[in-house]
Amino acid sequence: MTETNDTSGWVRSWGASPQAAHDGLGSLDGHPPLADVTLRQVVRVSGGGRRVRVRFTNEFGTAPFVIGAARVALAAPDGGVRPGSERALTFSGAPAVTVPAGAPILSDPADLPLPALAKLSISLYLPGRVETCTCHDPALETGWTIPGDAVAALTLPASAEVLPVRALISAVELLPDAPARAIVVVGDSRTDGVGSTLDANHSWPELLAERLAEQGVAAGYVSNQGISGNRLLNDGIGVAALARFDRDVLATPGLGYVVLSVGANDIGVSFAPRDDGPLADFLKMFPGEPVAADDVIAGYRQLVARARERGVRVCATTIAPYEGAEIYTPEGESARQAVNEWIRTSGAFDTVLDFDAVWRDPDRPGRIRADFHVGDHLHGNDAGYQALADSIDLSLFS
Known part of the structure; x- marks a missing residue:
């Protein structure tokens, strides 16, 4: 077995x-x-x-x-x-x-x-x-x-x-008193919880776990497999999501649901401004050729196919805004919008969590709302991560 x-x-x-x-x-x-x-x-x-x-x-x-x-x-x-x-x-x-x-x-x-x-x-x-x-x-x-x-x-x-x-x-890993299922979230620093308060368990997957526990949902077991700086297609900070997916996600005991929340760094790094300043030193941590929106979409299709082989439900989050961050460019924004449009409309996923809609500033949709980011226009604060967790319909995991 x-x-x-x-x-x-x-x-x-x-x-x-x-x-x-x-x-x-x-x-x-x-x-x-x-x-x-x-x-x-x-x-x-x-x-x-x-x-x-x-x-x-x-x-x-x-x-x-x-x-x-x-x-x-x-x-x-x-x-x-x-x-x-x-x-x-x-x-x-x-x-x-x-x-x-x-x-x-x-x-x-x-x-x-x-x-x-x-x-x-x-x-x-x-x-x-x-x-x-x-x-x-x-x-x-x-x-x-x-x-x-x-x-x-x-x-x-x-x-x-x-x-x-x-x-x-x-x-x-625990042996529950009743049958249960795990939700595994694979993502980057926004999944990892960068920007949240230390020792407070305020990443959005942990806040989702709190909501599930309060409601007594059987799929209240949440494993946060976010890596800060991680990408979907290429290694750099951490092994690429495509490469670590079997180990970090598919081998999870009790796996019932997969939430894909990755791709932002592929886009951000690929379209980031190229200069000789501090940003250039940061970008050296991310080897590999630049990728386009179609490459990110192809990577998503691979993860969906591999997850479906295990008979699990697959969710995806849209990619949240990042205008104002050092790596932002209009070309990167166009790629983000293209990937998000595909996530929303392709039918590739069992459900879509529209994190872009939750975080975007109504007056400047390319930016995160000022009260939701930690000051860098990229990572959430406690309120931002709470808003993401609160936006999720818990019936998706029942």
Whole structure:
């Protein structure tokens, strides 16, 4: 039996797409190597369940690393854990495991009842050195490094230091009390939640999860597979969506719905102004030839075909405005409008979420409303992401 489409077993309740440390926003640059330290990271699950397992990742690692011990617990404030909720994780029954280079590894299931929207603390001890850290950049929720083996610490020691990325974890999967389905969102920084308040869980997929939990929708399990700077067709910041789709989306336990919210960076980078200033240095992070609207549409068709092979419903969001951002050009705006027209009218998707309509300024439709962006005319603020989540008809996932 495969778990990819199984709505009666394990369901992914939290996710963060893995990246190479050098392939993100550079948040680990200058950070000391991870060696003889405990990582403590907090994630908020979407739907709840009675058993939990954690997916650790070395998928971009160049050498194996050892997890000497690992624990999960209900998170308490300031990096602490709720006493009595701690559960030691094992791996094929053993308390330690070597994670091979290029591979993920699942923990054994642990009995730990988790309500919807619970915050889960994940601690893992690294007795040796991690040569290359597979991570997700940025984290948007504070994590810490603690010297030595501190997986059993109930409170955060004074020696703890902030960890600037999601390191070595990529998913939390739960066994629900009733059949459930996962919604996986694949996208870029606007999906990732850039511009939202740190530690507040205010990306639009997380806010959607809150609405689903409030309504008790069975498909209340939302996995955010956004990567800041990501593109549909070409690598650059993170592996291209076309290349990571099988791993990050189609292999998701309990997969029921896919939401495609990618393509903005393909257009923005391809049509961005070319000069010798700071923007030119930024654009060097995005290799490959420029693409046109038809190329983005072709990429969407590929993702739809691959998702439909798994029997899941496919949604798409229109591409939101970006006039006023450094990468904006009128040519890029024309391409955005062409892609959006196709998304709205092609019939390629089971449903369309018109994020462009939600965010655009009625007086200047090429721009985001001033009260919805963080100041850069590109990324949402908390109110902007809330507006996107609130615009979604929850009956689409029932």
